[in-house]
């Protein structure tokens with residue numbers, strides 16, 4: 001049953017599993033080709049010494065001193081996908097004056113989950129150091145990438161010599177309690193022990209975190225056609241986020257079930273400026 005719950009392609013309603021995966025890849029590749037042809041960009045910029053430690057940065061046309069920066073961590077269960085096919089939201093965000101950073105990290109089996117979390121942390125620190133006059137850093141992740149983004153709520157920035165100007169989180173169809181993954185076939189490549197899974201589960205840790213900026217919005221979103229386990233993951237994470245109920249500190253947490261989309265369509269739609277999720281993102285950045 002866990003195997004089934006954690007295979008998002010099986011829950012696609014409009015397309016068969018294979019076709020849903022193919023469409024997702026195709027839309028990501030096309031959006032990336034379009035983004036690279038349209039916007040001024042810096043591609044394959046290293047944020048560390050490792051080969052996989054690179055980001056693509058896409059800039060809006062108007063060169064401003066302080067731009068908002070939107071960082072995206074792609075999904076693929078920490079073992080598939082790359083920055084080179086994940087520039088979904090570049091067009092609609094750059095058109096509104098947002099710099100978009102698509103983050104690469106070493107997927108399994110090359111990278112372990114601990115390494116990926118460390119890499120993503122360093123990519124955020126890198127953007128803050130390179131663009132210290134940014135007007136806010138917004139983190140967004142899809143699926144496994146939403147897990148990596150959520151781990152940034154727990155990051156200890158003192159080790160990185162910089163406090164990033166974090167202004168918002170968009171956690172799209174994420175996995176926040178990693179224990180179930182240990183019992184699925186995804187763990188063949190990941191090789192997570194129960195201890196690894198728990199250490200890297202924001203679900204178990206986030207309640208103890210003191211948020212730096214209580215005004216920082218954390219949006220947890222899940223697709224209507226995501227599996228019940230994915231709905232549980234998002235809802236339960238939202239429930240333990242500090243600030244969800246109390247007024248004393250915490251983040252500005254919110255939960256949204258996006259109508260009419262599956263696990264892949266939920267991120268495919270941010271290629272379009274009018275989609276609900278694109279509008280939520282833009283409203284959060286420019287409120």
Ligand SMILES: N[C@@H](CC(=O)c1ccccc1NC=O)C(=O)O
Nearest residue numbers: 007008009010075076077143144
């Ligand atoms: N093998 C999985 C693929 C998958 O989970 C996935 C694919 C693309 C983007 C995100 C995914 N899931 C979590 O990161 C499936 O068949 O659903």
